[in-house]
Amino acid sequence: PRSSGSYYERYHPLEDIYHWINKTKHDHPEMVEVILIGSSYEKRPLLVLKLSGKGGSQPKRAMWIDCGIHAREWISPAFCLWFVNYAIDFYNIVADITEILDSMDVYVLPVMNPDGYKYTWTTNRMWRKNRSWHPENYCPGTDLNRNFDANWCTEGSSSRACDETYCGLFPESEPEAEAVANFLRSHKHTVKLYLSMHSYSQMLLFPYSCSYQEASNHQELNELAQEAAQKIRMYYRNTYKYGAGARTIYLAPGGSDDWAYKLGIKYSFTFELQDRGRYGFLLPPELISKACNEALTALKTIALGVIKKTQ
Numbered sequence: 001p002r003s004s005g006s007y008y009e010r011y012h013p014l015e016d017i018y019h020w021i022n023k024t025k026h027d028h029p030e031m032v033e034v035i036l037i038g039s040s041y042e043k044r045p046l047l048v049l050k051l052s053g054k055g056g057s058q059p060k061r062a063m064w065i066d067c068g069i070h071a072r073e074w075i076s077p078a079f080c081l082w083f084v085n086y087a088i089d090f091y092n093i094v095a096d097i098t099e100i101l102d103s104m105d106v107y108v109l110p111v112m113n114p115d116g117y118k119y120t121w122t123t124n125r126m127w128r129k130n131r132s133w134h135p136e137n138y139c140p141g142t143d144l145n146r147n148f149d150a151n152w153c154t155e156g157s158s159s160r161a162c163d164e165t166y167c168g169l170f171p172e173s174e175p176e177a178e179a180v181a182n183f184l185r186s187h188k189h190t191v192k193l194y195l196s197m198h199s200y201s202q203m204l205l206f207p208y209s210c211s212y213q214e215a216s217n218h219q220e221l222n223e224l225a226q227e228a229a230q231k232i233r234m235y236y237r238n239t240y241k242y243g244a245g246a247r248t249i250y251l252a253p254g255g256s257d258d259w260a261y262k263l264g265i266k267y268s269f270t271f272e273l274q275d276r277g278r279y280g281f282l283l284p285p286e287l288i289s290k291a292c293n294e295a296l297t298a299l300k301t302i303a304l305g306v307i308k309k310t311q
């Protein structure tokens with residue numbers, strides 16, 4: 001078969017990912033905790049892995065990573081699995097990941113939109129939104145990355161339920177967005193870095209996407225993203241654009257990254273992983289390892305930068 005490779009070099013159906021979460025916790029109880037933060041519209045659990053190292057000082061800072069807000073962006077959940085596996089395998093072996101885990105707890109939500117992800121495996125590979133039905137609407141699905149309270153439902157999103165960027169009935173009307181928002185609200189004093197994984201376009205974005213306004217620490221965010229993009233270029237000979245979302249990709253109000261930033265998490269990024277459009281959302285499994293290694297390089301660069309800044 002073409003897509004041989006390891007477990008992490010393949011895409012997995014939702015049930016396999018749930019199984020993987022349990023097995024990962026079971027095999028590494030000293031490093032991994034599983035936290036239920038809520039459930040999806042179709043009542044699937046939203047499970048977060050908490051990774052912690054042994055060293056460092058207490059109380060710990062933390063970072064958050066979510067994958068799979070958008071159902072069709074399969075490389076995104078694949079990255080979350082890749083990252084967790086890397087962190088477990090190389091903790092206490094490779095200096096940078098050891099420093100990250102000794103300085104911060106890492107919360108990883110591998111599939112933020114499980115109903116949508118399931119639907120892309122069974123019915124429509126190009127589905128983006130979640131699968132909620134609101135009685136007053138003709139179409140199912142809200143764009144979870146338009147459902148957060150950051151200039152909610154303004155230009156760059158749609159109030160029509162049948163559109164791909166439908167913003168929902170009100171901010172956090174969707175259980176998946178609400179669960180993430182509740183978790184981050186209750187951990188806002190420890191979470192210093194917010195990362196959201198998407199595809200495609202090869203970009204490292206930071207606030208704001210919900211307006212053309214400049215973030216108060218724009219300079220700092222830009223430098224972190226630049227350093228990360230330079231490392232990707234150097235190690236993987238690939239180009240990632242970086243900049244504020246609205247000016248780099250397009251206006252996208254109601255996004256989780258801007259919402260987290262406004263909550264007070266001053267280091268907030270959205271990564272757009274491979275590719276630049278040749279395969280788009282249908283990135284072949286052969287390209288998973290390179291896409292994930294690039295993103296991992298960017299993640300580590302930014303996380304180490306944030307650890308220095310928040311000491």
Ligand code: PAY
Binds near residue numbers: 145198209257
């Ligand atoms: O924060 O600016 C942001 C997020 C922008 C993303 C969005 O939510 O629209 C960008 C798109 C995404 O990953 O969902 C890009 C892809 C290619 C799309 O579907 O347009």
Ligand code: ZN
Binds near residue numbers: 069070073
């Ligand atoms: Zn997306």
